[in-house]
Amino acid sequence: MQQTKSQPKSWQRVKLKDITEKIASGGTPSRLHPEYFTSDREGNLWVKSKELLDVAIEDTEEKITDDALNNSSAKYFPEHTVLIAMYGANVGQLGWLKKRATVNQAVCGLIIDDSKANWRYVFYSLLQNRDDLIVQARGAAQQNLNQDLIKNFEIVILELESQRMVGSILAAYDDLIENNTKRIKILEQIAQAIYREWFVKPISNGELPNGWEASTLGEHLTGLESGSRPKGGVGEIKEGVPSVGAENINGIGRHDHNSEKYIAKEFFGKMKRGMVQNRDVALYKDGAYIGRSSYFRDGFPHKNFSVNEHVFLLRSSGERITQNFLYLWLREPDTIHEIRATNANAAQPGINQPGVRGLKIILPPQKVVKEFDIKVEPILASIINLAKQNNELRQARDLLLPKLVTGEIQV
Numbered sequence: 001m002q003q004t005k006s007q008p009k010s011w012q013r014v015k016l017k018d019i020t021e022k023i024a025s026g027g028t029p030s031r032l033h034p035e036y037f038t039s040d041r042e043g044n045l046w047v048k049s050k051e052l053l054d055v056a057i058e059d060t061e062e063k064i065t066d067d068a069l070n071n072s073s074a075k076y077f078p079e080h081t082v083l084i085a086m087y088g089a090n091v092g093q094l095g096w097l098k099k100r101a102t103v104n105q106a107v108c109g110l111i112i113d114d115s116k117a118n119w120r121y122v123f124y125s126l127l128q129n130r131d132d133l134i135v136q137a138r139g140a141a142q143q144n145l146n147q148d149l150i151k152n153f154e155i156v157i158l159e160l161e162s163q164r165m166v167g168s169i170l171a172a173y174d175d176l177i178e179n180n181t182k183r184i185k186i187l188e189q190i191a192q193a194i195y196r197e198w199f200v201k202p203i204s205n206g207e208l209p210n211g212w213e214a215s216t217l218g219e220h221l222t223g224l225e226s227g228s229r230p231k232g233g234v235g236e237i238k239e240g241v242p243s244v245g246a247e248n249i250n251g252i253g254r255h256d257h258n259s260e261k262y263i264a265k266e267f268f269g270k271m272k273r274g275m276v277q278n279r280d281v282a283l284y285k286d287g288a289y290i291g292r293s294s295y296f297r298d299g300f301p302h303k304n305f306s307v308n309e310h311v312f313l314l315r316s317s318g319e320r321i322t323q324n325f326l327y328l329w330l331r332e333p334d335t336i337h338e339i340r341a342t343n344a345n346a347a348q349p350g351i352n353q354p355g356v357r358g359l360k361i362i363l364p365p366q367k368v369v370k371e372f373d374i375k376v377e378p379i380l381a382s383i384i385n386l387a388k389q390n391n392e393l394r395q396a397r398d399l400l401l402p403k404l405v406t407g408e409i410q411v
Contacts, residue, residue, distance in 0.1 A: 027073025036068030120167025218357025223315030227274020286350030
């Protein structure tokens with residue numbers, strides 16, 4: 001690669017509509033027909049805007065049936081379609097299809113004309129220019145993009161072969177990130193499978209083995225606290241101390257830095273609670289995704305940070321319950337169901353401190369928990385190491401990104 005201060009002769013600015021075959025959004029089948037939605041692996045992939053995380057998409061949380069596809073405005077987009085979130089908190093988030101899929105109405109799909117542009121290059125150019133795109137979003141209550149804004153949005157493109165080379169260079173970083181992410185998922189599954197083998201299977205017949213006992217979580221906690229943010233919110237603060245909210249309570253090793261919020265250092269210094277300690281387990285305590293959990297440890301996602309008022313931090317005594325055990329117990333479907341059932345009839349789902357302390361838990365002998373802790377510790381530590389590697393890869397990619405997509409560094 002050769003760096004140059006002048007733009008290459010082939011450099012030009014174009015509108016997205018001039019380098020695409022089609023720009024369109026999708027649709028949502030009627031929820032009045034629950035049979036339209038399925039978790040079946042054979043169902044049609046259906047991408048929602050919250051699933052756009054600036055990475056490839058090869059699976060979706062929900063899938064829709066053929067009948068749903070035929071009776072709604074949902075439509076198929078081919079592989080390599082570039083996706084943009086148009087509405088709400090994640091407006092401007094990106095993704096691309098690794099295989100053909102349908103999308104909902106909050107997602108705009110760009111089918112790139114490969115005789116004019118390279119789809120990878122377009123994806124990375126949009127990633128680089130995301131802030132400029134978001135600025136154009138309109139709407140008082142929430143920022144929205146529409147198809148006309150997207151069609152007329154301009155990006156810089158290089159000569160086609162240079163686009164392909166730029167896309168290939170940047171994709172090498174994302175391929176490593178994707179491989180690490182897959183390894184994280186496998187390690188998570190292994191850790192949870194070990195937990196179930198040790199602690200769920202032995203009590204599946206409803207009888208407690210010798211030495212096991214029924215208890216409540218509160219008897220084994222030394223810390224339970226939520227955090228806070230300044231009155232009026234964090235506004236447009238772009239630096240300071242990271243403040244983690246519900247959007248980032250979603251499992252060990254998972255953290256979306258793009259959605260990060262900050263509080264002023266002065267506010268952080270005066271906080272009495274909510275400052276994260278190493279190995280804190282976090283629980284999303286109210287709202288639509290009550291019961292989700294995360295595990296903050298070994299300097300990930302930050303060395304110094306806090307949580308907001310929608311998140312509980314849990315610290316165990318380390319005797320009958322360790323932090324490893326606590327996190328994996330919280331990930332069990334039965335535990336999540338109990339958390340969500342604490343006030344199922346309330347208008348706003350949530351769990352308070354007495355509710356958390358009162359959660360029922362079956363505990364094995366202390367010796368068994370200690371042996372389990374030793375067993376799963378290297379697995380959980382490996383997940384964090386892979387997550388840190390991903391952060392470093394993203395940082396390296398993002399340093400190259402603006403120089404490559406504008407031709408400042410020639411390839």
